Amino acid sequence: xxxxxILKLGGSVITKKGEGKAEVNKEVLERLAAEISEARKEKxxxxxxxxxxxxxxxxxxxxYGLHEGLKxxxxxxxxxITHHSMEKLNFLVVEALRKAGLNAMEFQPSSIGILRNxxxxxxxxxxxxxxxxxxxxxxxxxxxxVDEKKGISILSGDHLVPYLAKKLNASxxxxxxxxxxxxxxxxxxxxxxKLIPEINSGNIDSLNIGSSxxxxxxxxxxxxxxxxxxxxxxxxxxSALEPGLVKKALLGERNLGTxxx
Amino acid sequence: xxxxxILKLGGSVITKKGEGKAEVNKEVLERLAAEISEARKEKxxxxxxxxxxxxxxxxxxxxYGLHEGLKxxxxxxxxxITHHSMEKLNFLVVEALRKAGLNAMEFQPSSIGILRNxxxxxxxxxxxxxxxxxxxxxxxxxxxxVDEKKGISILSGDHLVPYLAKKLNASxxxxxxxxxxxxxxxxxxxxxxKLIPEINSGNIDSLNIGSSxxxxxxxxxxxxxxxxxxxxxxxxxxSALEPGLVKKALLGERNLGTxxx
Numbered sequence: 151x152x153x154x155x156i157l158k159l160g161g162s163v164i165t166k167k168g169e170g171k172a173e174v175n176k177e178v179l180e181r182l183a184a185e186i187s188e189a190r191k192e193k194x195x196x197x198x199x200x201x202x203x204x205x206x207x208x209x210x211x212x213x214y215g216l217h218e219g220l221k222x223x224x225x226x227x228x229x230x231i232t233h234h235s236m237e238k239l240n241f242l243v244v245e246a247l248r249k250a251g252l253n254a255m256e257f258q259p260s261s262i263g264i265l266r267n268x269x270x271x272x273x274x275x276x277x278x279x280x281x282x283x284x285x286x287x288x289x290x291x292x293x294x295x296v297d298e299k300k301g302i303s304i305l306s307g308d309h310l311v312p313y314l315a316k317k318l319n320a321s322x323x324x325x326x327x328x329x330x331x332x333x334x335x336x337x338x339x340x341x342x343x344k345l346i347p348e349i350n351s352g353n354i355d356s357l358n359i360g361s362s363x364x365x366x367x368x369x370x371x372x373x374x375x376x377x378x379x380x381x382x383x384x385x386x387x388x389s390a391l392e393p394g395l396v397k398k399a400l401l402g403e404r405n406l407g408t409x410x411x
Numbered sequence: 412x413x414x415x416x417i418l419k420l421g422g423s424v425i426t427k428k429g430e431g432k433a434e435v436n437k438e439v440l441e442r443l444a445a446e447i448s449e450a451r452k453e454k455x456x457x458x459x460x461x462x463x464x465x466x467x468x469x470x471x472x473x474x475y476g477l478h479e480g481l482k483x484x485x486x487x488x489x490x491x492i493t494h495h496s497m498e499k500l501n502f503l504v505v506e507a508l509r510k511a512g513l514n515a516m517e518f519q520p521s522s523i524g525i526l527r528n529x530x531x532x533x534x535x536x537x538x539x540x541x542x543x544x545x546x547x548x549x550x551x552x553x554x555x556x557v558d559e560k561k562g563i564s565i566l567s568g569d570h571l572v573p574y575l576a577k578k579l580n581a582s583x584x585x586x587x588x589x590x591x592x593x594x595x596x597x598x599x600x601x602x603x604x605k606l607i608p609e610i611n612s613g614n615i616d617s618l619n620i621g622s623s624x625x626x627x628x629x630x631x632x633x634x635x636x637x638x639x640x641x642x643x644x645x646x647x648x649x650s651a652l653e654p655g656l657v658k659k660a661l662l663g664e665r666n667l668g669t670x671x672x
Binding site for chain 1 (some may be wrong): 443482484487488490491492494495498499501502505506509514515516517518519520521522523524533535537538539541542543544546547549556557562563
């Protein structure tokens with residue numbers, strides 16, 4: 151789908167992740183919704199949003215060991231609880247987008263998707279393409295899914311984004327996090343940490359992303375970056391915390407964080 | 412799927428339909444949730460629930476003329492609003508089922524389904540079958556969908572139920588409404604109205620269902636009954652308002668309302 155942008159809003163951005171409670175970060179969410187709305191007023195483009203889970207998903211998923219696959223009956227309850235909690239978060243995100251004037255629409259991954267050993271292997275997108283074609287903004291999320299091998303498993307937003315970007319032939323992927331991009335060491339611990347403006351096949355091996363000094367707070371930054379790179383679709387990791395960046399990125403500005411090519 | 416029961420909860424049953432406000436009928440919903448929970452404790456069987464819309468869906472769908480297909484941009488807003496409202500109702504229904512101890516799970520039709528002139532033509536069920544197989548209770552609903560011919564259209568719960576019953580090879584369909592079954596005239600207007608205990612291919616033509624004297628409050632009872640009959644799956648229309656009927660029906664009792672064979 152020409153011109154399609156997939157915008158990932160990190161769980162740490164839209165929720166009060168640090169506090170462990172399942173609460174949205176209303177202030178940031180409303181500002182981001184306003185920026186997206188302003189961008190869409192200036193320019194027409196198909197847009198899909200995928201958001202992370204924060205404590206809405208991570209807390210119950212951990213409590214019931216959903217990452218470990220289906221081992222006992224109690225986890226079915228955990229599946230129900232975790233999905234229900236993600237539905238709530240998704241509803242609140244769509245609510246904020248709607249209030250900003252966007253024709254957003256909840257989009258449930260678990261009603262469609264099947265994993266096999268945590269890899270998405272089935273995700274029919276005919277309805278999704280129809281939804282995008284009429285100008286709605288589908289809003290998907292990290293969710294708990296049926297897994298052909300493990301019984302149940304977690305689909306993270308970071309896994310769903312490159313899968314959909316490829317399948318829908320997106321023009322750009324914009325990943326919004328709580329840091330300014332990827333640094334050469336952890337900027338939360340090291341004042342001298344330097345932002346890496348571009349990661350490509352030439353420098354990725356020397357950068358040691360994913361080491362203990364990386365900036366990633368959810369784990370798996372190495373995998374995340376490599377998955378994006380394999381896509382051969384331009385991606386950029388930018389900060390949610392600097393006002394205006396999301397709007398600029400949606401309107402086509404580059405080099406606002408770390409570009410992955 | 413052997414033993415699968417599809418339980419349809421009418422919009423007029425779970426919402427305060429008559430009042431026009433988008434509010435659930437908490438009392439009835441909680442009692443039905445308790446009955447379903449009691450039945451599942453006595454007997455294991457795969458169960459799928461589909462609920463109607465009541466004012467949550469009908470009011471915004473009517474306001475934006477969603478039945479007429481996509482004619483102007485404003486209807487995209489109507490699509491977003493109507494789906495958002497149905498998400499809320501679905502969340503509240505699952506919430507009530509969860510509180511009764513059931514491992515229920517929201518199940519969004521519009522992320523999967525495509526209509527063509529209001530007929531469901533695409534609805535992949537691989538993930539749904541996986542969800543049923545691990546013992547979760549998916550809870551779907553009437554929703555607004557992409558329509559290949561009309562742009563957008565409404566999928567009623569009453570259209571989704573026979574489609575899924577056939578595709579998933581259900582053993583029974585139980586339709587829970589606000590009347591005791593199908594009558595020979597409108598029981599709300601006529602004190603002498605008689606319940607028709609069974610409708611089959613032998614008597615359907617003589618019954619004049621769907622006439623102005625029928626009991627149907629949402630329209631289309633004739634189509635509804637014929638669709639169920641074509642299924643060749645045993646169906647029964649029962650009342651939500653008589654306590655205990657839903658539990659009995661789920662546990663295998665027959666002849667509680669109007670049986671369709």
